[in-house]
Amino acid sequence: MLSIVIPSKDEEQRLPRTIEQIQAYLDARHADYELILVDDGSADGTRKIMEAAAERNPKVRVEALPVNRGKGRALATGVEVARGDPILLTDADLSTPIEELEKLQAALDRGAGIAIASRALRESRVEVSQPVYRVAMGKAFNLLVQAVLLPGIWDTQCGFKLFRADVAHRVFAGLVTDGFGYDPEVLYRARKQGVKIAEVPVVWRNSAPTTVSPIRSSVDMFKHVFRIRFMK
Numbered sequence: 001m002l003s004i005v006i007p008s009k010d011e012e013q014r015l016p017r018t019i020e021q022i023q024a025y026l027d028a029r030h031a032d033y034e035l036i037l038v039d040d041g042s043a044d045g046t047r048k049i050m051e052a053a054a055e056r057n058p059k060v061r062v063e064a065l066p067v068n069r070g071k072g073r074a075l076a077t078g079v080e081v082a083r084g085d086p087i088l089l090t091d092a093d094l095s096t097p098i099e100e101l102e103k104l105q106a107a108l109d110r111g112a113g114i115a116i117a118s119r120a121l122r123e124s125r126v127e128v129s130q131p132v133y134r135v136a137m138g139k140a141f142n143l144l145v146q147a148v149l150l151p152g153i154w155d156t157q158c159g160f161k162l163f164r165a166d167v168a169h170r171v172f173a174g175l176v177t178d179g180f181g182y183d184p185e186v187l188y189r190a191r192k193q194g195v196k197i198a199e200v201p202v203v204w205r206n207s208a209p210t211t212v213s214p215i216r217s218s219v220d221m222f223k224h225v226f227r228i229r230f231m232k
Contacts, residue, residue, distance in 0.1 A: 004034070008040060014093050
């Protein structure tokens with residue numbers, strides 16, 4: 001069974017279409033799956049949308065954090081209760097189309113413990129790009145991550161990642177980083193454990209609304225990189 005975990009904070013506009021697309025794709029393939037929707041303390045109608053989806057489809061499960069904790073904590077909550085293998089993590093905006101799952105699964109079939117979607121590889125196809133300032137921020141952050149934590153990985157921040165279940169449960173247990181900087185921590189933990197990480201070129205389309213604050217989030221993520229490097 002495949003587990004899909006989607007963290008959401010105030011996603012009442014984008015989440016319904018994402019749920020519909022994932023269900024249609026998997027149902028057409030007669031896949032055995034569970035869809036775990038994690039509400040990260042939303043203040044809008046996100047929780048109602050999740051509960052309505054669960055009422056319509058027994059394969060949908062809802063988890064909720066009482067207050068906003070951050071994307072990393074929401075994902076850790078979803079991974080903890082996931083019963084399937086493998087476990088797919090994807091953003092509520094589905095910037096990486098669900099059809100790209102096949103490419104990541106192929107990487108796991110070839111022996112990887114984690115397959116991560118990448119926008120940075122030559123074979124990737126970015127159909128709708130981020131604003132220039134966010135592209136520049138991402139490149140700067142990636143250079144830091146490569147220098148300090150994960151040499152050879154060109155895009156840690158794309159939100160579409162497939163984990164072998166045993167790896168996901170290990171690396172998310174004891175997660176320190178609650179927010180957007182969770183990706184380098186999880187991948188760094190995995191690499192230290194000898195897990196093979198495959199970076200996979202995908203189709204990617206930017207979705208304009210974002211909760212990432214350019215300055216505050218960047219400062220926090222830079223601090224997290226150095227904290228991760230020196231944690232035991």
